Amino acid sequence: MTAELVRGQNHPLSGTRLEIRVSAGHPVVAGATLGDAEGRVPGADGVAHPAAPRLPGVEVSRQAAAEHRLAFDLEAVSEAVHRVSIVLALPSGVGGPVRFGALAAPFVAVTDLDGTEIASYTITDLEAETAVVAVELYRRQGAWKVRAVGQGYAGGLASMLADHGIPQAAELAASIDEAVAQGMARAVVPPPARLATGEGAGRGSAPAADVRGSAADGRSVPDAAAEATGPDGLDPTVSLPAQGVGGADEAPGRQPGGASGPISYQHPGRRTSTPPEPAPAAPAAEPGRAGAPVAGDATGWTMNERLYNQVWGMFEDLARAAAAYRSAVDFAESRLEQELDRVLSDPSTRVGPAADAARAQARARHGELMDQARAVLDRDLTQLAAEAEVVEHALPPAYARWDSPVWQGYQVPLERPMALRLGDLHLPERKDLRIPMLVRLPLERGLWIDSGRSSGGVDAALVDSAELRRLAVDCAVAQAVRLLAVHPVGDYTVHVIDPAGSAGTALAPLLEYGALKEQPAAGAQGVSEVLARLTRRVDLVQMAVRSGAVDALPPDVDTAEQLLLVNDFPHGFDDRAVTQLRYLADEGPAVGVHLVMIADRDDARAYGPVLDPLWRSLLRVTPVPDDHLADPWVGHAWTYEPSMAPAGSDVVRQVLWQVGQARRAYGI
Structure with missing residues (x-):
């Protein structure tokens, strides 16, 4: 949950790699500093500033802009640095406002690299000031916090620079102003003002829809729909799935002068501030054609991070595109129904040639x-x-999928990746377009791997x-093999209850x-011993x-x-074991104990609502395709397909062999 700070308030930071986003309207x-x-x-x-935008662990924008994204890696800053102050200033000698009091209150947000907002601060009560220390990241007892200044x-x-004790502050300020x-010719233009909405907006107005471009005849779907709305006063309503995202530099589709235009639904992580390593550049596109896609075309500190953000962006783009299409279809159906x-x-047009012509015209427009x-x-x-x-x-x-050639050159990694592929997701609009499901x-x-026939879907109904x-x-x-394969040797231990x-x-x-390390636990005694050992570990690590x-x-x-793989739950579990398993599911992930449970919910009906918190605490996946997952933007039902090795492939055994060789080499 985002912490909305007031002046002087602080908030702990959960990580050291952050983005600070600034929105000033000018x-x-x-x-x-x-x-x-x-x-x-x-x-x-x-001091990191436009003339010298990079310091160890810090990168700022190279020019003045209405929107900024500043990148920070607090582990990379010098040990002598205890305070990192984010400063804003109005450019001098280039025209425009001469005091912050003439602008809207600047807004500052501290986010994780995936865009999750940690804390935000709106800088109010500014009048004649032309420079301001917005927020401060400071080190306290080995941990970092953010303070609203x-x-x-x-x-x-x-x-301001002189107040920070910098010698020759005036000369430094002059060099920054010169840069x-x-x-300024490359500065980002502030976004146009949002159109006001009120009670009068709606009936008789042109519908708004999510479109990613124009149709074949050069018009966007909402433009065509607005043109089709004649003087008959029909009310074409199209639902807008979500507000577009992105800063002023990400809205090329907006029309000048504040007029409404196509809304960009690009993922915010796909065009952002410059990361430490430049993303691959796409080859120049032919006139009238879209540019060729490039892997890693997203923000991030590493290639893997950029790929993760790019996959997430593809996921959102597909959700938005499908939402736009479904909204346009709903509008067309609604319009046809209203015209019919x-x-x-009208009794005069209910029957006869005029009625047939009107119906044919309505269907043609549809x-x-x-x-x-x-x-x-x-x-x-x-x-x-x-x-x-x-x-x-x-x-x-x-x-990667198990059939990817990358597994043929697999080597045990030296560090943990930032995400893992659980399977693929697709929508009915195009079933062959699969988006990797990364967690x-x-x-x-x-x-929770649902082994019951109630998992839904046609595939589950056809399998005994x-x-x-x-x-x-x-x-x-x-999934267990993949988790072992992507972690360094000795960083993951697997336990099995069967x-x-x-x-x-x-x-x-x-x-x-x-x-x-040991045989799968069998029988009630084996179940009890494994659960007791892992419960003790959770308790001790939490206390430590x-x-x-x-x-x-x-x-x-x-x-x-620790990974606990439980098969055929709840067979072999007594009330105490069920309670311990619930405890591990709730408290374990925070201290490194993770659960993969194979269960049919129908088999556990005898426990009634006691197990409801357990089912809710786990991410449900299925061994066959099933459309039970929803995206966070528009709520589409996505079909999930598990990540499985191709039939007849030995890739899982080959990977396990290399993992086993590495474990033996390290004496594990």
């Missing part, structure tokens, strides 16, 4: 709108399909119960290649973290990430 200069514990900056080399300076940059003046009702309500909507969708899906194909071949093992690591929720359970076990083993021993065949490769005594953990506590 071009401003953004920079950062790196000070000691007292806030004093030793010299000009401790809002300290303004009527004397401008020179006064800004040279770059209008014909039937067909035209449908064709335009489909043309826009087909174009967008073609672009996304081309991008998906390029990106798929560039994905690292953690993000962040470490897992924030356990996985025994086969569905076998597929669920295979899916769980594939009360009846029914998963012996599927689990055999894990035992054969040494991925399991809360007391700051992590080094005091007993030597028999395995500090590696």
